[in-house]
Amino acid sequence: MSLDATVWAWRVELPQIKGGSKKPMKRLVLLSLADRAGEDHCCYPSVSRLSKDTGMDRKTIFKVIAELIEDGLIEDSGKREGSTKQVIVYRLKGVTGREEAGEIKNKQYQKRDSSKDENNSTKNGTVPKTEQYHFSGQRVPFFRGNSTKNGTQNLSMNLSLESKNKKSWLCLKKLREEIFLSDKSVDFDQLVMESWYHRELRAFELNNASKNLCDDLLIFHFADWLLNAKAKYERRQKASQPAKSFSGEQNNSTGLSQKQIAVFADKLSKHPEFSSKYAEGNESYEQLAARIAVKLADPVHQQKWMPYLIQVGFQKGKGAAA
Template structure:
C-alpha cells in the first residue's frame, strides 16, 4: 500500500458526467486501486478482487475503470501480470511523492551576462564536486540542506536502504506482538538471515508493500523463534510426537487459512476492527492461529474455508 497514493485518492476531485457513474462509487474504486498500489504508484488487482473490495458488480467496476482512464486519473500501462498474464497493470496519474523539489528563484535581469531569451525562472545552480556538471541547489533553513550534504542528514539505515526491511519497524511490530521476546537476540542471531531468505522466497509472487512485508516478517520471526530457536523450543522439540504435530496447523496452512478467514464475511465481521484491510486482518488472524487452543476455537470457521482435519485441544 502506498500512503502517497491513498492520500492522493482522498484529495482528488472527481467529475460527475451525464450518464456516468456516481462520484462516490468512483471514489471507492479509486481508493481500492490506491490501497493496492506500490511505491511506483502502479497496481494490478484483478477485476474479481475489485468486485470483492467494493462490493460492486463486475459490469459497474469495468465501467468505472474506463471512466477513470478517460478522466486521466489512471493509465493502462499495457503490462500484464498474474499466472495467465492477463491482469492489467494500472498507473495512478498525478500522485506526488514526498521528495524535495528544487527551489525556484528569479534571475537578476540587471546583470548584463544574463540578458538572453532564456532568462527566466530556473533552479539555482552550483558546481558539483564530482564532475563538471551543474546540479540544482535545494535550499532550506539549514546550511546542511543541499544535494552535497543530503546523505549526512539521513540515518545509516536510510543511506543503505536497498530492500523492504526496516529494523525499526520490525522491532516495533515484534514488541507489540510479544513483549517477552528480546529483539536484540533475534537481530544478532545467525538464523535471522536464513529466515529472511525463506520469507522472501515464500512471498516472491505477492505484491506486498514494504510496511506489510515488515508486518508479516515480524510474525514469521516470532513463529520461528518460538518453534525452533528459543531455548524452550530446543529443549522440548524432541518431545513432540509426529501424531501431535499432525493435529496442528502447519505454517503454510496458517497463512492460507488466515487469508481465507479474512475474506469470510461472518468471521471478518466479528473479528475485524475499523480500518483493517484484508491483509492486516489476515496477519492478525495468522498470529492467533499459531496458538493451538485459539485455532481449536475457530475450527468451525476453518472447516468452512476448506480445513478437513481435526485439531487437538478442547473446543
C-alpha cells in the first residue's frame, strides 16, 4: 500500500460531470486503487476485487474507471499483470511523495523569504515563530526527531519513516485472499501450519531479494509459490509411500488379493458369454485376461461383473470359491 497514494486519493478534487457517477462512488474506487498501489503509484486489482471492496457491480466499476481516466486522475500504463497477463496496470496521476512535496514547498518558502515580504513577517503574527528558524514548507512547524514538544504536528513527516521501517512485506490477510481467489479448496490455516511453510518462505525471499517489487506483488507471487510447493510436497509424499505387495496381499477396495484377481480374470476370459461380450477383435485369452485384471481392481467393475464372477466360483464374503 502506498501511503502517498492514499493521502492523495483522499485530498484530490473530483469533478462532478452531469450524468456521470457521483463523487462518493468515484472517491471509493480511487481509494481502492490507491490502497493497492505500490511505490511507483501503479496498481492492478481485478474488477472482482474492486467490486468486493466497493460493493459496486462490474458495470459500475468499468464506468467509474472510465470517468477517472477522463478526469485525468488515472491512466493505463500499458502494462499487463496477473496469471493471464491481461489485468490492466493503472497509474495514479498527480501523486506526489511526502519528501518530494516538502522539498518543493521548502524551496518556494525560501524564495518568498528572501524577498523580505513584510506580509509574511513575524511582526504581524502570520507566521509561527518556529518557521523563521526551520524554513519548513509545511503549515505546521517541523522539529527533528519525535520530541513530545511538537506532539502529533509532524505526523505527516513521520509517516515516511514508518513506511520505510516496515518489518515485513507479508500480510497474512492479503495472502489468504490471494490463495482463496486462486484455489478455494485450499485450507489456508492448514497451509501456513505445514512443516515446510517457513522453509518455502525463506526460499521465496531469497529468490526475490534483488527484485524491486511492491508488497502486494510479492504477496501475489508468494501465493502461487505456496500452491506450487503444496503440490510438490504432496507428490513427494505420495511417491514415498511403500508400494503394495503382489504376493497375495488383500486389496482393501475390492476384497480380492492380487492373486485372486489374476485367477478370476483368467476364468472370465474363458467364459463363453463374457468373452464374446467384452473381447476386442482378434484378442487372445491372455490379452483379454490382462485387461480384465486391471478393471477387476475397481469396485465398480467388480459389482458390474458380479453375476459372471459368481458363475466362475466367486462367493461374496469369501472371495474365491471354497
